[in-house]
Amino acid sequence: MLERVLRVLEGAIEAVGQVVAWFVVGLTIALTYEALARLLFVAPTVWAYDVTYMLYGAHFMLGAAYTLRRGGHVRTDFLYERLPEVWQRRVDTICYLLFYFGPVLALLWFGSGFALEAWRRAERAITSPWMPVIYPFKTVIPVAAILLLVQGLVEFVRNLGLAGR
């Protein structure tokens, strides 16, 4: 039962990652179009600046949980990798409690407040003449926190040894 729940959650993180991975393609196409429009036709777009940071910012934030699942977040592993696997799990279990859930929950709570405020005021970005709405982009922070929370719980339960790795 537990194993099935974990699989479903991991599947969800994986699926989100597969979608978010496409953002880099979008970024490539948008900026290539902009560069060609500007260099060849001297007609810069109004949206390129905002689209750039939105795709890039959402890409790495929403991909953080996927990266955790793939074991991609860099560790100082010169001691860690020498430990037997049982001890690696124990160290990880303690570290998840000490270093992980606190920041992720704080990011969820305060990031939600940050995004809600923008929704409430229907805030727009004032850095470019295009002035796009900024609240969907700010919502990326709490969503990233939820994804991290889910994948962190999966890792934590697996490290406890309640389910297979």
Add this chain to the structure above:
Amino acid sequence: MTGEALGFLMLGGLLLGLLAGFPIAFTLLAVALLFGYMGLGPRVFDLMTLQIFSVMRETVLAAVPLFVFMATVLERARLIERFFLGFLALAGSIRGSLYFAVMVTAILFAAATGIVGASVTLLGVMAGPLMLRAGYDVRLSAGIITAGGTLGILIPPSVMLVVMGPVVGVPVTQLFAGAIVPGLLLGGLYLGYAMLRCFLDPSRGPAIQQANSEAGKGKAVAELMLGSLPVVGLIFGTLGTILLGIATPTDAAALGAFASVLFGIVTRRLDWSGFREAMGKTLEVSSMILFLVAASNFFGAVFGALGSSRLLTQLLLESGLPAMGLVVLAMAVIFLLAWPLEWVPIVVIFLPVLVPVVAKMGMDLLWFSVAVAVNLQTAWLSPPVALSAYFLKGVMPEWSLKDIYLGMLQFMMLQLLGLVAVVAFPDLVLWLPRVLQR
């Protein structure tokens, strides 16, 4: 307790936390939240959100996923293979030609892409089996592949320099221009060393037997031309446009990524599964780097708000250490840190601590940053925690890890020589940016 002292305690807490081997980004966030809350109160939470958001909006850093994407695509499209083989067919009968081919290919690939893993793996796959068959010296071969492959992180366009730009407050374009001469200098040192060893003892790099008919030579020249065209095109399209000031690094990275995908499709070497793999790998690598950048941006903001960075600057300025002594000290610390740590945490956590001091002393930040970049390249060659060794071992299982290590160590010494040269002669860095600005 004063805020400043709290900040130093925080740095100590971080070092302890790092030892536990937990993913650094989260350790950073936790430590900064804890000490920040003690020193600044609840406003630390809003500081966290704002600092992360400011990294999310930094368009300069958007070049990171694009350069990573470009490199992972080019790795799968085997861009450089044709050039390498053509070169070899032409010069294979010369002693030590494989060292030469590896180094030239490495420099070209480094100038086309900006990450390390791709170059080492690629060179290992192409040159490793040939070197093995030709009876090349294992250590020298492993050394030149890892050293040449790691040039990708230094020779622009380089992901490391993109991340460094906002941290030190120097335009990425200038960092790119400054890193070219030192990068070529290191490449020259590596190649000179390998050729010298080969000259002194020919058994380290015997000639490769092959048919040397006129027709074969003509074909080789054609292959070489065809192979180098796309590489040169890419280098001009990305690096060239950046240095000439036509495109920002981010725009150029997008153009490069676009061209790389086209190249992969046209040569039919990039299929659907390879493309999806490249996207997934890009997400993983750039999320790792950028989430860490965001976390340490918050950490640095807390360190600054506690007043510790100001105090540290003041202490170092009042220590009576001459400017050059300070630079040497900083380089030594970074060199030691690069042993257990990767370049990302060093650039985003420790470099910001040093930058204000360097700036206050009136030293050139561009020169200092490029010297740090050269220094950090050693992080990739310092056994036993050097990733490039594992990349190489992954594709050349016949070579023992011990030989790979011993080979890398020799080239690490050359790198130190290069670092000394860059520190002693700032013009190695500053000359090209000066010329380009005219």
